[in-house]
Amino acid sequence: MLLPDGQDAFIAIGVLLSLAHFFSHAVSRKLEKMHFRLLSFSAGVFVTFLFLDSIPRVSALAYGPALALLGFACYHVMEKFVYQHRHPSELRRQIGRVHAAGYFLGGFLEGLLVMLVFKVGSQSPLILIPLFIHALASTFSLSHLSERENYSLAYRALLSAAPxxxxxxxxxFGAASLASKAVFSFIIGAILYVSFRDAIPQGKAGRPADFVLGAVVMYLLLST
Structure with missing residues (x-):
């Protein structure tokens, strides 16, 4: 049965994203040496798409920038609350659950974004590129979590189902509705925070050249 507004196509994309999250752990070991290079490239692609496509769309919406700021701030405050209101010993015991919850929430936001970016007026399928690259890059986190916490197959499937x-x-949400625009703006702010916090390697980690390459590739794709 077809969903209204051709939404079955987006559900298929959600399935593909979830499968990418679930099965990409199979190649994570082979790409382990390229972990930070892939993260840097993914960050360049994702951040460029946000700044050149999504953020301008948010700026054109009523209260869009304010809602994006709210999304950014809420994600930051929520994360700090979790870390600062747990005793260090308790946090060490629960760190796997905290990271798993963050992984799930990030994937859930990706799924929301992939549909809402079209509902607010975009006709470009390029949003799928940074999402799939990010799914591959983030599989290292899921793989390491699974090994450390000994996650079952069902639990990994649940985490991967987030998109x-x-x-x-x-x-x-209806197409171009006030609710879809508001949630889209909020999510862009949250995704921007996640990109800055997780996608961009910190300190000496990462390869600036790969970040620039990802940014250039995404810029050229958006310019054509």
């Missing part, structure tokens, strides 16, 4: 669940949640 699909995000897409399904986004089907509840």
């Amino acid at each position: 699909l669940l995000g897409v399904l949640a986004a089907t509840q």
